[in-house]
Amino acid sequence: MMLSLSLELSQCGSSMVLVLLTCLGSSLTFVSSSPHLLILTKLRSSLQHKYPPSHPGYSHASVHPTFKHLSLSISIDRPQIPAIYQSNPLNQQTYPITTMPPTNKTWHIQHHALTHQPDKTKQFICPAETSPHRATLLSFPSRRSTLPELNAATRNEIISLATAIATFEPVRLHTRPEDIPQAQALLDKQTTLSSQQRANITLISAPTNHCWIRDTGPVYIRAADAADKTRYAIDFRFCEWGQKTSERIYGASVSPAAAKALERSPQYAEWPVMDDEAMRENTAFAGVVLDLENEKTDAVADVVVRVQTDIRLEGGGIEVDGEGTFMATESSIIGDARNAGLGKAEVEAELGRLLGVSTFIWFPGRVGLDVTDVHIDAEVRFVRPGVVVVCRPHEKADKVHWKIYSEIREVLERSTDARGRRFEIHDVVEPDPACVKGDLHGEEDAPAASYVNFYFVNGGLVMPMFGDAEADAKAFELLKSLVPDREVRQVEVNALPRTGGVLHCVTQQVV
Structure with missing residues (x-):
């Protein structure tokens, strides 16, 4: 947009000029008599400081003396404010986000987020996770x-959490409109x-x-170079846990045919399923989260760049x-369901770069045992470097869970972390x-x-409490003893574990 104005300098002070240019973007000509030469010169200096030649809308700002008067001509175009859309590398349908407010500060923030790609x-x-x-x-x-x-119960438990x-x-609770x-x-x-x-x-x-959101949202990281203060987050482009689309909202124990039958049954006839449009939203969601965060950002230094x-x-x-130490199950990462054509060495090379990892500890896991193919965050976690807690199955658990537990213990007992330490291992009984x-x-x-x-x-x-009074108390005492400098808070859950996850699964830290 370009506006042309001609104003007497006496009618408009330099502060107002800056406001006009910032808000409108314009071509202005100020005319005055010779006594105002100093004012015009200062005004030119202010404008050139605010709009240097590197500014996207810069044109010119100059003082022109004549016999009877001086004039200052300024021509500055307001930069175009691009609408934010979540880019999708798979060329899937995108989800539009509201255009950002038309201010120069906001334009620079958005421009940085969109163009600064590592x-x-x-x-x-x-x-x-223990970092601030x-x-x-x-x-x-x-x-x-x-x-x-x-x-309803799941929603109540999320609110309690x-x-x-x-x-x-602070908590950012993302919610459909x-x-x-x-x-x-x-x-x-x-x-x-x-x-x-x-x-x-x-x-x-x-x-x-x-x-x-642990699975669908972004994973926040930082540059290995301490001099780089830019904020970063990885978008792993959520893929429904390896394209498990036939299961819809139902458990892995239900066959695709049974799931389809449930969807058509009278009690679920009006209940929405995870259709193709919703799954496209899920894949784009991590990027949308970052766009929304950047939209609220007040400074370029706080912009999060998507990796x-x-x-x-x-x-x-x-x-x-x-x-530098990493733990995961092979079943949930390695393989055609998520990373077809990529071997373990290639996966390790990329994750080493993205996560700053030098030591990889892999457990077998089980493909298809649950919808996640056995995520690590339900099996073994770091309390601090060198100290881990392992989920020990209840005596009533199926044999496959005992086998997974035994495999994890065996790997941990023969492994060392990136600093060469043997692991201190603690069991937490389900x-x-x-x-x-x-x-x-x-x-x-x-x-x-x-x-x-x-x-x-x-x-x-924050830890789960399942309603088994004895087990809840023992788990609380163990974790409290391992983190004596932290307050341990229990949150009662029932619907979440029956749906497929617990507290870590529904949270993601912003750093």
Whole structure:
């Protein structure tokens, strides 16, 4: 846009000129008599400082003396404000985000986010979860994300978790626009919340479907070069846990045919399923989260640059200690379901670059045992470098879970971390599955009742409580003894593990 104005200098001070140019973008000519030469010169200096030749809209700013008067001509075009759209490397349908406000500051922030793309050789580090957080990401469960009978309870548990985390740090609760009234109503019912807790919870309108934001959201990292203060986050382009689209919202124990039959049954006839459009939203969601964060950013230094990669995985499938050690199951990363054509060496090379990893500890896992193919965050976690907690199955658990546990223990006992340390290993026994398991057709055969699916917050640790009084108490005492400098907070859950995950699965730290 270009405007042309001619004003007497006496009618318009230099501050007003700067405001006009900043807000409008214009071509201005100021005419004055010779006594105002100094004012015009200062004005030119101010404008050239604000709009240097490198500025995208710079044209010229000059003083022209004549016999009877002086004139200052300025021509500055306001930069075009590009609409933000979530780019999709798979050429799938995109989800539009509101155009950012037309201010020069905002333009620079957005321009930085869109153009500052790191090269494919840049090295990064994924901080340990115990590092300081800016906030925690959560996702309010959509109707698509759960069985109908578990939706209300799952939503209540997410709200309970949000309020617990808000004691320690800000919470960004991503919610579909149509679900915001209910999310707000559930928050309003939390009558015991302090004013600080309420202030720490922000509802963010976003195209979210799954509540499992650990898997669908971005993974925040930092540059390995300490001089690079830019913020970064990886978009692993969520792929429904290896294209498990036939299972829809139902557990891995339900065959595709049975899942289809459930979808057509009377009780589910009006209940939305995870259709193709929703799955495209899921793939784009990590990028949308970053766009929304950048839209609220006040400074270029706070912009988060999205790092793209050919690797496909979920955040719940990786565990790092922040000092170069990585743990994962092969079943949840290696293979054609997620990374066809890539061998373990290629995966390690890329993850080493992205996460700052030099030592990889792989466990076999089991393809198809659950929808995630056995994510590491339900099996073994770092408490701190060199110290891990392992999920020990309950005595009633199936043999396959005992086999997985034994394999994990064997690998850990013969391994060392990136600093050459042997691991200090602690077992955390699962609760009695009878305290968690329901009887709904389509829910998980084995609920995700793992105490190691806890979540570190600033100054604290939030852990699940499943309703097995003895097991809950023992797990609490063990974790408290391992993190004596942190406040340990228990959150009661039942619907979440029956849906397929616990607390770590539904959280993601922002660093």
